[in-house]
Amino acid sequence: MAEAEAHKPARRASDPWPPVRPGVGAWWRDHVRIARETAHFISARLGTSLLVWLLVGIALALPAGLYLIQQNLAAMTAAWDGRPGLTAYFDLDASQPAIDAVRSHLEADERVVAVSVTDPESALDEFRRFADLADALDLLDTNPLPASLRATLATEVDLGALTALTSEVSRLEGVSEVVVEKTWLERVSDITAVVSRLGVILGVLFGVGAVLVTSTSVRLAIEARLEELKVLKLIGATERQMRRPFLYFGAFYGLGGGLIAAMLISLCLVIVEAPLSSLLGSYSQELDLVGFDPLFLGSLLLVGGVLGVLGALLAATSRLKDLEIL
């Protein structure tokens, strides 16, 4: 019998009748039915649902956006051409052996991954190309540009090591000046740290906000279906069965919010992509924005769903616990 299949008796002496324990098929049918009913309930109140989705979406988009900014800043600074590194300018009369000595010294240093030397003639040619001052430079009797050396450091070298190396190189024979964009690097590093910590703080705050928004919405849904819940309790629904529709509510609200957040972030990325690309292009760097990958967007949906279920659990557990039937 089909009904007998769904009801496997499990004898327990402390029950007036053998309790019926639904099988997996019954459990699955219950979930499908509830998912369908929840979708119907939400679509029937689309205005309210959209409002909840927007609230949850914005609450998720802010910390997620900050996370993306932090990730992009980190990616940009890591990929910055020649960074971390330093440029040593030699005296105008520095001899080739002195230049070679500095080069050998740096190449022997394990913190340095690459060394390139630009002789005065190459520097002048480059200057002509970029500065559009060819006519003016032709008037000069001698080349005013010194030889220079560019040392690229390993990415794990921190600012402290860079400062020490700068000091070391500046003391070598023939070196006139050592230039490091240290201030700029420090600023980017500080900004990245601030953004990262701000992201964590906002993530927690807005995460709690998202939970409270779904919790309040689910609470309202519970109040709207209070009569039904009382009937369900009367006819023998378990607390888990009564709670289940509201967990679906939370999941739907959370997933919808996650989707809105993903759309908002994608929109922001599209908006900033062009000017950012132009800005980075002026530093000879290509833009490769982090955030469009499916993993990140999927994670956003997942986080939204989990927060939604948490909010629903909070509301349903507290409200259904002491539900009076009659």
Place this chain on the structure above:
Amino acid sequence: MAQIEFHGVTKRFDNGQEALANVSAEFGEGSMAFLTGHSGAGKSTFLKLLLCLDQPSRGQILVNGVNVTRMSGRRLAHYRQHLGAVFQDHHLLSHRSVYDNVSLPLRITGMKEKDIARRVRAALSRVGLLEKERLFPRYLSTGEQQRVGIARAVVTRPKILLADEPTGNLDPELSRDIMKLFEQFNQVGTTVIVASHDRDLIESMGVRIIELDQGVIVRDGMDTRRDIEAPPDGDDHG
């Protein structure tokens, strides 16, 4: 062994009012009985305690020998799945169709849709509302709504059917029809206990009548006009 046993059951509310005072009664499996008495006599409290909607202040309620008064959680839910309950104000869900209202107790058991449909239509057929299965309760008369409530109560084929003033809002003819329905369910083996203050109606049914007055059983027997004294504990009138 009686199916339902009340042993010295007292229910005292927080305000000190005693709804039931040391009530003892037994109901055999497949029996039918009416609870009667004036308003506030304790009829509804009697049924609520049996449904475990409230707990007695003292005493025990045994069903099939199991004390049901302290049950909670899943055990209580499973217990209620074996009961059918009908109330004066129906407790129908206005946003669900007649079919959906009646199918609700079956859905929580996870029954397959085709079995649900068969059971629901059988129950609606028994109460004469098969053709109205797609309507919403607001389009039904009070009597029809009550019959939907009865269909919902019996659709699971409960072991015990409890009804609290099921004919309270109905005219005498409809009331008799409803009572006949209860009688029919009793004839197929369901234990039926109906609380009603309509003495004329219940006396015409020729079944056991328990009369309550201020929480005390003052009469218990087949015919209240003969003033049968309440039996001592342990008597089974099933």
